[in-house]
Amino acid sequence: MYKLFLTLRYLRKRRIAYFAIAAVMLCTAMVLIVMSVMGGFLDQLKSKARGLLGDIIIDNRSYSGFPLYEEFIADISAWPEVVKATPVLYSYGLLRFYDSPQTNTVRVVGLRLEDAYHVNAFKSSLYYERFYPGTTTLAEQQQPLLGFDLRSPPIDWRDERGEVMGQGPRPALPPPYQEALEQSWAAGVRDTESPETEYTTTMQAANLPPIAGIYGVVPGVGEPALMGEEQPGLIIGRDILAKRLPDGRYQRLWQYPRGCLVSLTLLPASEAGTLDTPVKPLLRYADDSRTGIYEIDSQHVYCDFDLLQKLLHMDTAERVDPETGTVIGTAPARCSQIQIKIREGANPRELARRLERHYHGLASDPRFQDQLSLNDIQLIHFIEGMTWEQSQAHIIAPVEKERQLVTILFGIISLVAAVLVLCILYMIVLQKTRDIGIIKAIGGSSAGVALIFITYGAACGVVGSAVGSLLGYYFVIYINDIQDWLTSLNPAWQVWDRSVYSFDAIPNTVRTGDIVAVVVAAILTSTLGSLAAAWRAGRMEPVEALRYE
Amino acid sequence: MSDALLIADGVHKTYDMGRSQLHVLRGCSLHVAGGEFVAIMGKSGSGKSTLLHILGALDVPQQGQVLFEGRPVFAPPKQRHFYAHALDVLSGYERRRIALRRRAFGFVFQFYHLLPELNVLENVLVARMVGASTCAWPAQRRPARKDTLAILEHVGLSDRLKHRPAELSGGERQRVAIARALVHKPRILFADEPTGNLDAVAGDELMALLKGLHAVGQTIVMVTHDPGIAARADRVLRLEAGVLREG
Numbered sequence A: 001m002y003k004l005f006l007t008l009r010y011l012r013k014r015r016i017a018y019f020a021i022a023a024v025m026l027c028t029a030m031v032l033i034v035m036s037v038m039g040g041f042l043d044q045l046k047s048k049a050r051g052l053l054g055d056i057i058i059d060n061r062s063y064s065g066f067p068l069y070e071e072f073i074a075d076i077s078a079w080p081e082v083v084k085a086t087p088v089l090y091s092y093g094l095l096r097f098y099d100s101p102q103t104n105t106v107r108v109v110g111l112r113l114e115d116a117y118h119v120n121a122f123k124s125s126l127y128y129e130r131f132y133p134g135t136t137t138l139a140e141q142q143q144p145l146l147g148f149d150l151r152s153p154p155i156d157w158r159d160e161r162g163e164v165m166g167q168g169p170r171p172a173l174p175p176p177y178q179e180a181l182e183q184s185w186a187a188g189v190r191d192t193e194s195p196e197t198e199y200t201t202t203m204q205a206a207n208l209p210p211i212a213g214i215y216g217v218v219p220g221v222g223e224p225a226l227m228g229e230e231q232p233g234l235i236i237g238r239d240i241l242a243k244r245l246p247d248g249r250y251q252r253l254w255q256y257p258r259g260c261l262v263s264l265t266l267l268p269a270s271e272a273g274t275l276d277t278p279v280k281p282l283l284r285y286a287d288d289s290r291t292g293i294y295e296i297d298s299q300h301v302y303c304d305f306d307l308l309q310k311l312l313h314m315d316t317a318e319r320v321d322p323e324t325g326t327v328i329g330t331a332p333a334r335c336s337q338i339q340i341k342i343r344e345g346a347n348p349r350e351l352a353r354r355l356e357r358h359y360h361g362l363a364s365d366p367r368f369q370d371q372l373s374l375n376d377i378q379l380i381h382f383i384e385g386m387t388w389e390q391s392q393a394h395i396i397a398p399v400e401k402e403r404q405l406v407t408i409l410f411g412i413i414s415l416v417a418a419v420l421v422l423c424i425l426y427m428i429v430l431q432k433t434r435d436i437g438i439i440k441a442i443g444g445s446s447a448g449v450a451l452i453f454i455t456y457g458a459a460c461g462v463v464g465s466a467v468g469s470l471l472g473y474y475f476v477i478y479i480n481d482i483q484d485w486l487t488s489l490n491p492a493w494q495v496w497d498r499s500v501y502s503f504d505a506i507p508n509t510v511r512t513g514d515i516v517a518v519v520v521a522a523i524l525t526s527t528l529g530s531l532a533a534a535w536r537a538g539r540m541e542p543v544e545a546l547r548y549e
Numbered sequence B: 001m002s003d004a005l006l007i008a009d010g011v012h013k014t015y016d017m018g019r020s021q022l023h024v025l026r027g028c029s030l031h032v033a034g035g036e037f038v039a040i041m042g043k044s045g046s047g048k049s050t051l052l053h054i055l056g057a058l059d060v061p062q063q064g065q066v067l068f069e070g071r072p073v074f075a076p077p078k079q080r081h082f083y084a085h086a087l088d089v090l091s092g093y094e095r096r097r098i099a100l101r102r103r104a105f106g107f108v109f110q111f112y113h114l115l116p117e118l119n120v121l122e123n124v125l126v127a128r129m130v131g132a133s134t135c136a137w138p139a140q141r142r143p144a145r146k147d148t149l150a151i152l153e154h155v156g157l158s159d160r161l162k163h164r165p166a167e168l169s170g171g172e173r174q175r176v177a178i179a180r181a182l183v184h185k186p187r188i189l190f191a192d193e194p195t196g197n198l199d200a201v202a203g204d205e206l207m208a209l210l211k212g213l214h215a216v217g218q219t220i221v222m223v224t225h226d227p228g229i230a231a232r233a234d235r236v237l238r239l240e241a242g243v244l245r246e247g
Helices: A002-015 A018-052 A069-076 A113-119 A177-186 A200-205 A304-312 A350-360 A374-381 A393-431 A433-441 A446-477 A479-489 A513-537 A542-547 B046-057 B077-085 B092-104 B118-127 B135-152 B170-182 B200-215
Strands: A056-059 A082-096 A103-111 A139-147 A156-159 A162-170 A168-171 A225-237 A243-245 A251-252 A261-266 A282-289 A300-304 A318-319 A327-331 A339-344 A384-387 B004-014 B023-032 B039-043 B065-067 B105-108 B188-192 B219-224 B235-240 B243-247
Touching: A002 A446, A002 B118, A018 A393, A018 A446, A018 A513, A056 A350, A069 A339, A069 A350, A082 A113, A082 A304, A103 A113, A103 A261, A103 A304, A103 B023, A113 A339, A139 A282, A139 A374, A156 A200, A168 A304, A225 A261, A282 A300, A300 A304, A339 A350, A350 A374, A350 A384, A393 A433, A393 A446, A393 A513, A393 B023, A433 A542, A446 A479, A446 A513, B004 B046, B004 B219, B023 B046, B023 B065, B039 B046, B039 B200, B046 B065, B046 B188, B046 B219, B092 B105, B105 B170, B135 B170, B170 B188, B170 B200, B188 B200, B200 B219
Parallel strands: A103 A300, A225 A282, B023 B243, B039 B219, B039 B235, B105 B188, B188 B219
Antiparallel strands: A056 A339, A056 A384, A082 A103, A082 A261, A082 A339, A139 A168, A139 A225, A156 A162, A225 A300, A243 A251, A261 A282, A318 A327, B004 B023, B004 B065, B235 B243
């Protein structure tokens, strides 16, 4: 009993212990903040990287792609573990907005949009689809122009100061865009993130929700209209066409209204890997996608799978003998990747291996012997089945390693707390040498005396880690507010530049497991720091301790 | 001889002084019977305190043995060096020494040796806590506190319970030390120059207290250099040249 009694008394009376507690507290908070921010960064990266992928990916990492994907999808659609599978094409191209000198090198993704909505989270990354549900399509389309609804009652038009300038018609989009917009208004969906558009003030003054996005405007006071020739739609990565503001929001540029023309230069490749003559189709900007990963959003554009397949000469074609020029068969269509959504509870790794084996089996399937060339068979043999995590390992693994490294580094720095506890307790043991003699003289054992100082160190760890974890927890929760406040004091103090990082905000979630790990480590470290002092105290002979001056 | 409570037999103690050795005790032997008040006299530096510490199991002799109630207090001489440096959980003799200090022996020191962070009540109560486990303490706390208050009343300090040692006079501090030494009802009270730091009046009061304790059967072994103080004991031993002699 005396051990606990004296430990608590020394904790209260020896103010020097507060320094040890403060050191443990700061180190606990520091490690918890680092673990939480880095862990949150990793979680966000994983969830964003997951967005454009199915649960399982079938890929052969070849620009030429691989054949028999439709047959494979038909086969596996009967498998109970498979919910949906869709082919995807990848290529590279040059993107140029029609009336703009600006040209971007882009990675072109061909996908079947409706299927992709079921297989991955691509839909949630689309901007216009959110505010105009059902209007984003990769099919042929015209450009919607913002005009005025001349049949509805006029509304008050006000200037920027809010004073009525007069009455005017209400801005409106052509169908089906206007219906879709009103549908999202009715559902309470509002674009509160984008900077203002031209009619926002007018709409606000008329107590109407804003018209999301940027549209071309009909000349004069005309009805909304669909303009231009029908062209296939193209979804563009948001960082290609919008300016990222320091606060993380995006400002779409006026020169890129929805439906504007875009030219895409593509280089088709044959099954043998040789490049054909470039093709340069015109497309219309249908929507923009934001996965949250800058490397994707600044480089990817998405068009219809069948269109891209045709443009890249990867669709079904006659196979011609190069020497005689005669048709000798049919070359099967090719894709670059198959994304598969699987049922919950299925084992993705095991299923990926089974799918890979099944695909390899198609190369020797008698059904397709007449269709496959030697190149096709080789392309099939390069196919790998992998989970989405395995396919994204090149992005996730370095961040995971960074997280471990930074945590270890800060953990090592935190050993300073253990050294400080050791020094302070050693000092207390020296100061309390005579007390140790007294305790031993009245029957305190060596182990008991040592335990007083071990408990003392552990108590410093408990109190320090408890306060430190609270401090770290609230620091992480309010980390973005703290940064905003610092930036408001001095813009140079902005640590997390939202125009640079992939994410809008510093990750601010604290995992319970991290708190437990840090607190346990802090208590252990602090207790270990007390061992040397405790050993010295326990080894003291009572008579020598009583004589200590 | 057979009714002796404490026996010292041929106790030797040498201090290593670097290049030389100081042979303080050269075969001290004594018998203390139950209820006896023994005074050990000697000049300053003669080894009285060292002998008292050995008798009270606070220090370990190089040779010789001390028996309490017929049982040896120290390990056989060849094992003593090891046990002196071993954790007490490993050594039965070490555990016995601790048990004797907790339950059978009480100490009063010349310089009081009170814990400065604790008040009077706590300084005495801590001696009871030492023998109790954390789990058992809630049940023992009330009787221990009652005994502590009773002993503090006996030594005349019931009105100074919340005072810290720094707020007490020398005589009062020594009475707290006596209360702490007696609170677990020891078989032997060891007093090391108990009046050495007190004025004559306080010294007299303290000796009266010790005599009173002895009158009710308390065995006391006291070390002093003052013949007047020693004369109040039943028996006086002199420590000269490292050897104890009667009278």
